[in-house]
Amino acid sequence: MPSDAPSRPIQIAPSVLPADFSKLGEECQALEKAGVDRIQWDVMDGQFVPNLTFGPDVIAACRPHVDLLFEAHLMVNTPEVLLEQYVQAGCDLLIVHAESTVHLHRCLGQVADAGARAAVALNPSTPVAAIEHVLDLVEMVLVMTVNPGFGGQAYIATMEPKVRELRELVVRRGLPVDIEVDGGIGPDTIGGATSAGANVLVAGSALYRDPEGLEHAVSDLRARAEAAQAGAATA
Template structure:
């Protein structure tokens, strides 16, 4: 079964969390019913911001049962892949722009026992992953330029999401299609309509700490309502072919 038929997944980024009580924040997310947690790893080189290291993630790992994904916004990610897997991340997402030999990097992630993901910046075409789909478990289409939370959603990326959905369908592989950046009540339907099934939200969730479970439920419902049905997807795939 292709991932386009999967129910919507809500994956919060902890970038806007209170880092002084990160464990409590992650427990709060778990109680709210999110599907897993994304850790935004930034090195101050690939993007201007800097965030957490693997020791921080490892310290939270025993506190929740949720899956972890590491979104590596770093140069030369190959040097540090094992650190994030050892910290407890089941999915490792690298940027196509950050590695010279992407296929080799994806193989290395899988050899470590993790699922391999690739993220594409807004300006990066889908052709960057077209010939490595056999090594990809997750494709992340950035709907902002990475580096900071709270940015405005780029609706122009919806055409790219739709093209990614069709590329995945033609591949015959069960590749999860995720979007990240500016996702909230006003934008999630557009991304879902285009074909995304996993939605990384940060600021929109943490603004609603007092009503976090309700916000997660609302986002999931909006995505489910907007998702293209099987008939629409089959039609789009045939037209693309």
């Protein structure tokens, strides 16, 4: 991250994929108590990615249980067909994949028209140039650090230069854009992602497998990320 770049606040955004689906409302409450900043819903359609996960009714049932921001990561083909349902379900921010729609600019506009905040995601093989001309329509860019569709995958460290390129671009343009990373984020990888310029960190398996519990996992990841961000700012 450029040393003169303003630091955006670190946010921990758990994925609920590893949670107990039979009690998702309680799981969301436990995450809120643990101090997370938002909750990410990994929405999969069985086509853009192999698995099927959360429909809007499931998310709507969990919405009254917590006050946290809900973001829907739409790993679906033709998200423009579904997005209004996820806004109505209580998602505050919708993440649309650049690869999933023919008319990305129009789709991001539809998110705003539906009353939600827009974000765009990039698969590992998709370059930053693919979203360069829609950055004015989003408040966040998600750089996938795994190939989407499965939890528990290994972090792809070669995505860090891509994160750095994106951070330099938004700083150069003076855009108030967060950079999120998703995939393989844990104690050993969060520093590299944050040093490269990410400030919203999605963690799933690393949170749930911490033997000291969710609260420890969240505080540990936050501390590591903030230390890495501070070190990058002074480098």
